[in-house]
Structure formats: structure tokens, C-alpha cells
Amino acid sequence: MKIGIIVHSQTGHTLSVVERLKERLTAAGHSVEIERITPVDENERGLENVKFEKLPDISPYEAFIFAAPVQAFSVSPVMKAYLGRLPALNGKNAACFVTKSLPFSWTGGRQAISFMKNSIEAKGGKVVATGIINWGGRGREKEIAELLEQFSKAF
Ligand SMILES: Cc1cc2nc3c(=O)[nH]c(=O)nc-3n(C[C@H](O)[C@H](O)[C@H](O)COP(=O)(O)O)c2cc1C
Numbered sequence: 001m002k003i004g005i006i007v008h009s010q011t012g013h014t015l016s017v018v019e020r021l022k023e024r025l026t027a028a029g030h031s032v033e034i035e036r037i038t039p040v041d042e043n044e045r046g047l048e049n050v051k052f053e054k055l056p057d058i059s060p061y062e063a064f065i066f067a068a069p070v071q072a073f074s075v076s077p078v079m080k081a082y083l084g085r086l087p088a089l090n091g092k093n094a095a096c097f098v099t100k101s102l103p104f105s106w107t108g109g110r111q112a113i114s115f116m117k118n119s120i121e122a123k124g125g126k127v128v129a130t131g132i133i134n135w136g137g138r139g140r141e142k143e144i145a146e147l148l149e150q151f152s153k154a155f
Contacts, residue, residue, distance in 0.1 A: 002030070005033065006056065008039075008067075024152050055082075064093075066079065073111055074111045075111075086123050109134075
């Protein structure tokens with residue numbers, strides 16, 4: 001299956017997980033591309049004002065993974081702005097995950113996933129897996145291993 005991984009990563013954490021995910025899914029026989037969405041200004045907080053260096057053409061992909069950091073107790077404004085401009089997903093499968101640094105799921109993880117899930121479903125996508133990686137936690141490696149396992153089974 002041709003899978004597009006759309007990632008926003010400000011400091012590289014989320015990108016590093018996405019790279020491992022690509023390796024894992026490729027080994028399972030999928031064709032995987034990482035599409036990094038880069039804003040012109042990382043600090044722009046007005047969603048309608050976020051401008052991107054370039055937006056990927058997602059039409060060739062049969063399934064998607066969306067990944068981003070938690071910022072200010074939800075998914076990053078950059079990913080929010082991107083999801084708002086996402087073309088129709090026409091029933092395609094999608095998974096999403098976030099990385100975060102503060103402990104406890106109430107510091108933005110659940111809110112971020114809920115926002116991403118609602119946005120994907122609003123565009124007609126079917127959410128098949130979600131994940132939250134706590135970057136500062138001692139269980140980080142285990143969480144990443146579980147996410148790789150869960151996501152590779154979902155496609
Ligand atoms: C502006 C900003 C706001 C953040 N807000 C939160 C937050 O509300 N909750 C949290 O758990 N982590 C928060 N973080 C930490 C990031 O989510 C975490 O370091 C993440 O792994 C960064 O991913 P990246 O390297 O892919 O950008 C914030 C980081 C930044 C830069």
C-alpha cells in the first residue's frame with residue numbers, strides 16, 4: 001500500500017519516530033513517503049495566517065499517517081492549520097500520533113488526538129490507529145515500540 005506520512009516536527013522528536021515508522025512499514029512491504037510540512041513562521045498562532053513552504057500533493061497516497069507535537073495543550077497550530085486545508089480523504093484509512101514532553105495525558109495528548117481524529121473524519125478519512133508518545137517519560141522507548149507494532153498492524 002502507498003502510505004503518506006505527513007509530519008510537523010519543530011525540534012525533531014516526532015520526525016525521529018516517523019523515520020522509524022517508515023522503516024518498519026517499508027519492511028512490511030508498503031511504499032512509504034515522509035512529507036514534512038514546514039511553516040514559513042513556526043511561531044504563527046493564528047490558524048488562518050499559517051503559511052507553508054510548500055504543501056504536499058497527497059493524491060497518490062492510499063493511506064495516511066499524520067504526526068505532530070503537542071503545543072499549548074493541543075496539537076501544534078501548524079498541524080491544525082494543515083488539517084483545516086486537507087483535501088477530501090474519500091474513505092481512505094489514516095492513523096495519527098503526537099509526541100509531547102509534559103507527563104500525564106491531560107497535558108494535551110488526549111485533546112490533540114481528539115482534534116486530529118475529528119479533523120480526519122470531517123474530511124472523510126477513517127481513523128484506524130492513534131498514539132501518544134511521552135518524550136520526557138521513562139517509558140518512551142516502550143511507547144514507541146508499541147506504536148510501531150500497532151501502526152504496522154493497522155495497514
Ligand atoms: C511552543 C511549545 C509548546 C509546547 N506545549 C506542550 C504541551 O502543552 N504539553 C506537552 O506535553 N508538551 C508540550 N511541548 C513539548 C513538545 O510537545 C515535545 O517536546 C514534542 O516532543 C516536540 O516534538 P518535535 O520535536 O517533533 O517538535 C511544547 C513545546 C513547544 C515548543
